[in-house]
Structures are given as C-alpha cells and as structure tokens.
Amino acid sequence: MKNETNLREKEDSQISLRQKIAYGSGAAGGNVVSSLAAAFLLSYYTDTALIGAAAIGTMFFLTRLLDGFTDLLMGSVVDKTNTRIGKARPWLIVAAPLVCIGMILLLNVPAGWDGTGKLVYAYITYTFLMSISYTIFGIAHAALLARMTRNAQERNNTSVVSGICNGVSGLVVGTAMTALVMNLGWTATSVILGIVAGALILIPGLAVKETVGMMETGLAKNEVLPLKQQLPAALKNKYFYLALMISALTLIMNANAIAAQIYYCNVVLGRPEFMMQLMFWGQFPGIVILFVMPWFTKRFSKQAFMALGTALLTLGFAIMGLSGGNTSVILLGSILRTIGTGPIFAGSYALIADACDYGEWKTGIRSEGLFAASSSIGAKVGIGVGSGLTGWFLAIFDYNPTLAVQTERTIFGITFAFSWFGAIIGVLLFVVILLMNVEKYLPQIRKDLIEGR
Numbered sequence: 001m002k003n004e005t006n007l008r009e010k011e012d013s014q015i016s017l018r019q020k021i022a023y024g025s026g027a028a029g030g031n032v033v034s035s036l037a038a039a040f041l042l043s044y045y046t047d048t049a050l051i052g053a054a055a056i057g058t059m060f061f062l063t064r065l066l067d068g069f070t071d072l073l074m075g076s077v078v079d080k081t082n083t084r085i086g087k088a089r090p091w092l093i094v095a096a097p098l099v100c101i102g103m104i105l106l107l108n109v110p111a112g113w114d115g116t117g118k119l120v121y122a123y124i125t126y127t128f129l130m131s132i133s134y135t136i137f138g139i140a141h142a143a144l145l146a147r148m149t150r151n152a153q154e155r156n157n158t159s160v161v162s163g164i165c166n167g168v169s170g171l172v173v174g175t176a177m178t179a180l181v182m183n184l185g186w187t188a189t190s191v192i193l194g195i196v197a198g199a200l201i202l203i204p205g206l207a208v209k210e211t212v213g214m215m216e217t218g219l220a221k222n223e224v225l226p227l228k229q230q231l232p233a234a235l236k237n238k239y240f241y242l243a244l245m246i247s248a249l250t251l252i253m254n255a256n257a258i259a260a261q262i263y264y265c266n267v268v269l270g271r272p273e274f275m276m277q278l279m280f281w282g283q284f285p286g287i288v289i290l291f292v293m294p295w296f297t298k299r300f301s302k303q304a305f306m307a308l309g310t311a312l313l314t315l316g317f318a319i320m321g322l323s324g325g326n327t328s329v330i331l332l333g334s335i336l337r338t339i340g341t342g343p344i345f346a347g348s349y350a351l352i353a354d355a356c357d358y359g360e361w362k363t364g365i366r367s368e369g370l371f372a373a374s375s376s377i378g379a380k381v382g383i384g385v386g387s388g389l390t391g392w393f394l395a396i397f398d399y400n401p402t403l404a405v406q407t408e409r410t411i412f413g414i415t416f417a418f419s420w421f422g423a424i425i426g427v428l429l430f431v432v433i434l435l436m437n438v439e440k441y442l443p444q445i446r447k448d449l450i451e452g453r
Contacts, residue, residue, distance in 0.1 A: 011150050011212045013297075018140045022166070023148070023208040024165030026092060026141045027349075031169040032193055033099060033134055035370060037383050039254035040272030043262045043390055047401050048186060049109040049387055051118050054308070057391025059123055064384040066131045070371040071380070072231070074139040078369030079230060080442040085210070085371070088147055091140035099137060102129030107190035114361025137201055138379065142372030146353035152442050153294075155350045156302060160293045163346030166289035168276045169200070174258075174279030178272075213366065233365040239355035240371060242436045244378040250344050250381020251433060252389070253425040257317070257337070258282070259390040260417040262370030263399070266405050267414055269325060285335045286342030293346060301439045302347040307431055310433055313340025314426030321419035337422070344429070346419070348375060354438045393417040 015023075045056045047085030056414040081087040105125040109118050145155055145162075173193070180189040187452075234240050261282075265275045289309075296305045323329035352375050397413025399406065406414075 004406060012153065013149055013154075013156045013211060015158050017161075019148070019208055020161040021165070023141075023144065023158055024162040024203050025200045026137070026204035027162040027166040028169035029096075029099070029197045029203075030134070030137055030141060031166045032173055032197035032200070033103065033129070033137075034383055035170045035173040035197075035258075036103070036107075036177075036193060037130065038251075038386065039174060039258040039261070042259045044107060044186065045109075046092050046391075046394070049111075049240075050401075051109075051122060051400060052395075053391040054395035056120055056122070057388040057395065059119070059126065060384040060388035062392065063123070063127050064381045065129055067135065067380045068129065068133050068377055069383070070135045071139060072370065072378045074135050074370075075143075075369035075373030076230060076368070078139055078143050078372065079422060085143075086141045086147060087213070088144035089205050089208065089210060089211065091136050092201055093141060093145070095137035096198040096202035096205065098133035098410075099129070099154055099201055099371050100194040102133040103194035103197060105129070105194075106188045107186045111346065116198075116224070130303050130384070134380070135376060136390075138376035139369055139372045141201075141204065141353055142349060142375050144204060144208060144210070145349055145368050146356045147212045148208065148370070150212055150357065150446060151438075152350075152354060152446065153298065153324070155353050156297050156347075157294050159346050161352040162349060163290045163293075163342060164287055166345060167283055167290070167342065171280065171283035171287065174283055177275050178276055197355055230365060230367045230370055233363040234359060234364065234367050234370040234374075237355060237359045238438065239351075239358055239438050240374045242432060243355055243371065244374040245432045246344070246348055246351070246429065246436065247375045247378025248382045248385075249378075249429040250341070251387040253313075253422050253429065254341060255383045255386025256389045256398050256417060257386075257422045259386065260385055260393070260414060263390075263394065265416045267363075267399075268411050268418075269327070271327075273329060277331065281331050282334050282338045284338070286338035286345075289342045290346050291340045293343060294370075294381070301375055302343075302431060303342045303436055303439055304437075306347045306433045307430060309340040309343035310403040310426055310430040311340070313337045313344075314430065316340060316424060317419050317422035321415070321423065323419075334417075339377050340426075342434075351436060351438065354442060356439050357445050358441055361441070361448060389421070391416055393421075434444075 042056060045051045047052050078087050078091060081090060106129050107120055112303050113121065145158060148158065149155060155409050181191065187281050261278050262275055266272045293305055316333045319333035319336065323333060352371050356366065356371040393413050397410045
C-alpha cells in the first residue's frame with residue numbers, strides 16, 4: 001500500500017526544465033513535417049512536379065480517410081505497449097528514422113515520369129509519411145505528455161515550452177525554406193529537413209521519463225484491454241470529439257492560410273520575396289505570447305486563453321481581407337493571426353491530457369493513445385483538408401501556373417483563401433473552444449486519482 005501511495009505521489013511530480021525542452025524538441029521535429037506539408041508541399045507538387053492542383057487537393061483529402069483508421073489503430077497500440085521506458089517513448093524512437101526517410105522520398109517526384117506515374121508516386125510517398133510515419137510520431141508524442149505527470153499546471157507549463165519549440169521550428173523552416181530550395185534544390189533540401197526532423201523527434205524518445213502508469217519494476221502498467229473495450233470508453237467522453245474538432249479546425253485554418261500565402265505573394269502581390277516576411281511575422285509573435293500563458297492560465301484557464309486567441313486570429317484574418325494589398329496592413333493582420341494561433345497550439349496538447357484524466361475518472365479506463373489519436377486525427381485532417389482546400393480553390397478559380405498574368409477571378413479566389421476563409425473557420429473554432437470546459441473538473445479529478453479512487 002505504501003509503495004502504491006509513493007507511486008501515485010510520483011505521478012503528480014514536477015517536470016524539470018530539461019525534460020520540458022526534450023519534450024518540446026519532439027514538437028519541433030513534428031513541425032518540420034507539418035510546416036512543409038502546410039506551406040510548401042502544394043506549391044512543390046503544382047509548380048515543380050507539375051501535378052494538377054485539383055488532383056493534389058483530392059489526394060490530400062482522400063489520404064485523410066486512411067488516417068482515421070491508422071490513428072485509432074496506433075492509439076490502441078500505444079495503450080497496449082509495455083516496456084521499461086514506458087508506452088509512448090519506444091514509438092518515438094521508431095518514428096524518427098521513418099519520418100526522415102519519408103520526407104526525402106516525398107520531395108523527389110521523378111521528373112521524367114508521366115502525369116499518372118507522378119500522381120501515383122505522390123500518393124504512395126505522402127501516405128507513407130503522413131499516414132504511417134507521422135501517425136506513429138503524433139500519437140506517441142501527444143500520449144507522452146499525459147504520462148509525464150498528473151499535475152495539470154506542470155502539463156500546462158510543458159505545453160508552453162513545447163509550443164515555443166514548435167513555433168521556433170516553424171519560424172526557422174518557414175523563413176529558410178525558400179532560400180534552401182533556391183540555392184540547393186529540392187533534393188538537398190529534403191535530406192536536410194529529413195535529418196533535422198528525425199533527430200528532433202528522437203530526443204524525447206531517448207530523454208523524457210514516463211511516470212504515470214509505471215510500476216515499481218519500471219515496466220508500464222498494461223491492462224491489455226482490447227480496442228473494443230478501449231474505444232467505447234473513449235467515445236463516451238465528449239471531450240474526445242471536442243479535442244478532435246479543435247485540432248481539425250485549427251489546422252484547416254492554418255494549413256490553408258499558409259499554403260495560400262505562396263500564391264498570394266506570387267500572384268496577387270507579385271512579390272514572391274514577401275513570403276519570407278509573412279512566414280517570420282506569422283510565427284515570431286506567436287512564440288512571444290506563449291510566455292504569458294503560465295501566468296494567464298493560473299489566474300483564468302487554458303480555455304479562456306485559447307478563446308481570446310481565437311478572437312484575435314479572426315480579427316487578423318479580417319484585416320488581411322480588407323488590406324487591399326497594402327503590405328503593412330497585411331503584416332498587421334498576420335501578426336494578430338499568429339498571436340491568436342499560438343495559445344491554441346500550445347493549449348490543445350494539455351487539454352488532451354486533461355481529457356484523458358477525465359476519461360479515467362469517469363470510466364476507470366485510461367487511454368492516452370486513443371486520446372492522442374483524437375488530436376492526431378484532427379491535426380492530419382486539418383493539414384490534409386486545409387492544403388486540399390487551397391488546391392480546390394485554385395482549380396475552382398482557374399489558376400494556371402503557365403500564365404504570366406492570372407485572371408481577376410483567380411486573384412479573387414486566392415485572396416479569399418488567404419484571408420476571409422480563415423475568419424470563417426475562426427468563428428467556428430471559438431464556439432468549439434467554449435464547449436471544451438474540462439478544466440472545471442480537474443481539481444476533483446486530481447484529488448480522486450491521486451488517492452486511488
């Protein structure tokens with residue numbers, strides 16, 4: 001009994017700064033992949049590999065259907081894993097080399113192949129990276145936070161550090177990507193990005209310690225519940241669906257806006273170099289605002305911080321839509337957008353861990369993997385649908401990469417995708433975040449679980 005009490009007290013322990021940074025390194029590695037997929041991949045496929053925008057948009061959408069299956073399967077696998085280093089860490093070690101290989105393959109569509117062959121190659125390599133490799137990483141990394149501690153404030157702080165690492169990664173990739181491609185080409189760029197992403201993902205697998213659900217022997221507790229028992233318990237939890245919706249809406253909004261930026265700079269403004277300024281100011285303010293999050297969440301809540309962020313990003317998109325091409329106004333809107341987006345990305349990971357505790361409290365079944373799957377499904381649906389929407393917008397509004405001057409119809413479509421569509425999604429996201437009120441239960445949940453009730 002004493003040993004059991006000691007283990008439960010250990011589960012509520014603080015997380016060292018080194019562990020927080022190690023955890024955040026994984027987020028940084030994942031963001032190398034998601035930044036590429038959201039901001040540059042569509043442009044690579046349409047303008048370099050010369051695959052039709054509508055075909056790629058459809059590919060982004062269809063592969064998301066497979067993700068729903070692979071994410072739930074991987075979530076169940078994590079929950080059933082039983083090793084001396086835990087349930088989540090082994091899968092980060094597996095994911096690191098797979099992500100590296102996947103990124104290299106993704107950006108090397110054979111130039112000599114015909115259109116059908118290129119599209120088949122794109123389907124295979126995109127599925128390998130996003131539906132397999134990134135799935136393993138995303139589920140394991142999200143599940144890991146719930147296994148580091150039961151202390152909600154420590155998880156909040158860890159998610160802030162993770163959000164900062166995530167933002168720095170996006171900032172570096174976003175601002176350096178254009179220069180890398182212009183000076184080194186896509187092949188060399190793919191190798192560099194693949195190695196960086198793989199190395200960063202490997203760090204939490206090797207360095208972060210799991211404490212929740214570990215036994216005295218050092219093994220992870222493993223009830224070996226079948227998926228048919230785990231899944232119904234998760235699906236009874238309304239926060240499972242809300243976490244999925246927050247991830248999906250955030251990434252649909254962000255992926256579409258970032259993918260549309262390239263075309264907005266090239267076509268509407270006629271200034272491709274402005275993309276680097278947008279990528280910088282679309283990342284840096286979001287990093288800075290995260291330093292306020294621990295103070296804010298102690299006095300209010302993650303939900304309030306995320307709701308405020310959503311209001312700001314919606315305003316930012318509206319300002320960009322009203323800018324009339326004025327670059328100073330566009331930058332102002334972009335800054336507001338990223339200030340608002342930062343709290344949502346940082347807070348969502350901690351909310352998943354909170355929802356996992358809520359599920360254990362309600363059903364007695366703890367499923368870090370399946371709750372991580374809800375976020376991963378939402379994130380990849382968001383990236384795929386968001387980037388796919390940009391492709392569909394381009395096709396609907398008659399974008400033709402071979403034309404020196406695009407039509408007014410095309411310019412209108414790109415402007416809408418870049419600005420007003422994000423404002424619409426922002427309003428929907430605000431409503432969903434208001435429903436994500438799991439934090440009000442946390443004091444009682446923590447007390448009951450620590451006492452073994």
